[in-house]
Amino acid sequence: MELLCPAGSIPALKAAIENGADAVYVGLKDETNARHFAGLNLNQMKLSEAADYVHKHGRKLHVAINTFAHANSWEKWRQAVDDAVLAGADVLIIADLAVLAYAAERYPRVERHLSVQASATNAGAIRFYQQFGVSRVVLPRVLSMQQVRALARTTDVELEVFAFGSLCIMAEGRCYLSSYLTGESPNTAGACSPAAFVEWDEQDNKLESRLNGVLIDRFDENEKAGYPTLCKGRFSVDDEIYNVLEEPTSLNTLSLLPQLYKEGIASLKIEGRQRSPAYVSQITRVWRQAIDTVMADPDNFEVADNWNSVLSSLSEGSQTTLGAYHRKWK
Amino acid sequence: MKFSLGPNLYFWPKQQVFDFYQQAAESDVEHVYLGETVCSKRRELKLDDYLTIAHMLREAGKKVTLSTMTLLEAPAELRELGKYCDNGEFDVEANDVSAIGILQEQGLNFTAGPAINIYNHQSLRRLIDMGMTRWVAPFELSRDWLQDILQQNLINTVRDCFEVEVFSFGHMPLAWSGRCFTARSENRPKDQCELCCIKYPEGREVKSQEGQQVFVLNGIQTQSGTRYNLINQLPSMKDLVDIVRISPQPEGTFDWLGRFRNNVDGEQPVKLNSKESNGYWLQLAGLATA
Structure with a gap:
């Protein structure tokens, strides 16, 4: 079970690798990724530097190109795929149908993961995207553990789930609330x-x-x-x-680790490319320990108190939730 | 320019639904979409009931399309989706790619609903090649963005293979969740919702703490607080949009259909009230009005 950590900068990426991430995901410095914030993300040169560093440590680099391409600047998304491959990305995380198809046709040997932004919440949707050769699907944060389990048992692609961080309560890629208010x-x-x-x-x-x-x-x-x-x-x-829709709280799935492990979930994703290197260090350290513990002895796994206290201190409103994984949340 | 009635987004008692579509049959609307697109627990009408209505509407000369669920999570929901796709008579509007997959495998044409994320000509062309014959554009696409897509060579060479439809009247579905916000507003867990959304035939209003209407709760769907209304933009849709979608309301739907028809050329504009908006089409925030 892979630990996949976020990085919005080279220092954050190094912090993730030094503290035990198996893979790190990053984005380019433009609107081709879903964390397009000022001062965040990597340009082409930094992306090469990131790939070299990650590979030197025997880990993997995922590049998120996971917004939907515009009609009048489609080339920018195509260029992002080219740039990521040129820099040495191991994995492209993609949401747009056409960007996915382009990557599959142009770079068939570079692994493609379906971004959470593509909103694949069921076996039929996963099957649809398999025609573009996706090897892994990142599941939206609207599914219960029972639904994740059902999917894990019916599909042959790898599944990646969000393990910790800010919680989208809407199906990702299908939420226009922010655009409705801001344009x-x-x-x-x-x-x-x-x-x-x-x-x-x-x-x-x-x-x-x-x-x-x-x-x-x-x-x-x-x-x-x-x-x-x-x-x-x-x-x-x-x-x-x-709080008509949701309280300010963070997702924390530590207590679900044995179940996720037993269902063969391929990867646990930590949200937060917008966070500081210090945050990434602390989070990565806790999750590294937790994953090592569950893999050593899944039947006797217990959540350590100090893991939870570190995670709570790093959470929105100092509160955490199992979110949709837990039926009561719904 | 033709008009359609989109799928009813709200949960109404069965008789109210039948009465509504009786009126639709008697109206001059050309296209009608039928089916539950929001929540699989809403079972006042089953697929057979929708098919009964579909036959009645077809007899009345309407083109009927079956609309499918948007957020599918459980295997049982996928099985129900399969039944819609296998209906053997009527076209299907896919609101999730799982439906596109099923229809594509069966070699059937389909309508891509507004919840399918198509923002560029490249993706649109992929769907056309898969059998898409009608495209309902995502709500947030402006007229200019739509035009940018449609005038690309990849698209204008196949423009006669598909129709373009735009959601033009009603509260817009803005988000879909695993959580039911109507049940939450009544302090009920989703598992014991008792289908309380049937009490709110046009959803529940959500206001900001200073009284501005921001959203409408409709089960797991969150809608725009404003009623989207593009009646005055109809002239700007000429040569771009084939079908104008009116979303069913508990009251006044067919009066609005008449007003829309009267303003196709801009001859009878209507002043929007403070609870309406037209921002997205004009490349503004969705709640804005110009």
Whole structure:
């Protein structure tokens, strides 16, 4: 079972490798990937440097080219595939049908993984994408453990699941909430609730967060104010104010590790290319220990207290959840 | 320019559904989409009921397409999808690639629904080659973006092989989740939802803490708070869009169909109210109005 860690920079990538990641995923410095944030990601030169470093340590480099290509700049996505292969990527993570087909036809020997952004949530969808020779599918964070198990037992492609990090509660690639409020689409521009649209303001001792002018949340003085990711805001339904869609919390699947291992899940993905090298170090260290422990003796696996305390301290609102994996969440 | 009634996105009692489609049969709409696209637990109508309605509509001269589920997770849902695809009589709108896969294997033509992520000519051409004969563009595509796609050589050489349809009236489905937000709004777990969404024939309004309507909850689907309304943009669809989609509302759907038809050439524009928007088509945020 592979530990796949995020990196938005060379220092983060080194932190992941030094702390035991089996593979690292990165993106290019443009809208071809789903974490298109200022100051993040690698240019062509850094990408080569990343590949050399990862290969020197006998690990793998995955490159996410996982937004949907535009009609008038299709070449940019094709170029991203060319650049990633030239730099020495072991794996391309792709969502767009045509980008996938291009990679399959031009570089048949470079492994292709279906991005979570392609929203393949069932065996039929996986079968559809197999015509483009995908060897692995990254599952959206909307499936229960029971559904993951059913898929693992019916498909012959490798499955990758999100193990830890920020939680999308909507099927990835099928969420226009952020584009509805800001006009900038996560599917085609690569950012949800983009920072350029965020405003903070203090009104009557309350801190207000807005996205493109729409009030997302209001915090009392003693409350910890989180980033206004719009699905985690507090809104009102029939005059009751609450987290209508989801609380600010992070996904943490440590307790599911034995089940994921027994079902033959190929890879555990840690979310967070936008995070610091220090964050990547701490997270990677915990998950390396946890995976080694489960692989040594899956029947007697127990979650160590110090793993959970490290992960909680690195979580949104210091809270974690099993998300959709756990039926009660639904 | 033709008009369609999209699949009913809400959960209505069976009789209300039958009454609605009786009105559709008597209206001048050309295309009707039938089927449950949101939640497989909603079983007021089964496939056989939809087929009964489909026959009635076909008798009335309508072109009928069966719409399929968007977020499929369980094996039972895939089996039900298979039955829709195997209906043997009516075209199918695929709202997930699993449906495209089934129809492609059977050599059947299909409509690609708005939840299939097609943003460029290359991907669109792949679907055309797989048997797509109608394309319902994703909600967030603007007129300019749509035009950019359609004027590419790869597409304009096969433009007579498929129709283009645009969602033009109704609350837009913006997101799909494993979680049911209507059940959550009533403090019920999804497993014990008791199909409470039947109480909300046009979903539940979500407002910001200062009263702005931001979303509508419709089970596992989150819709736009504003009602999308492209009635005044119909002239800009000429030579680009073949079918204009009206999404069924509990009230007033057929009045709006009439208003749309009267404004195809821009002769009878309608002033939008503060709860409507047209932003996406004009390359603005979806909730914006211009």
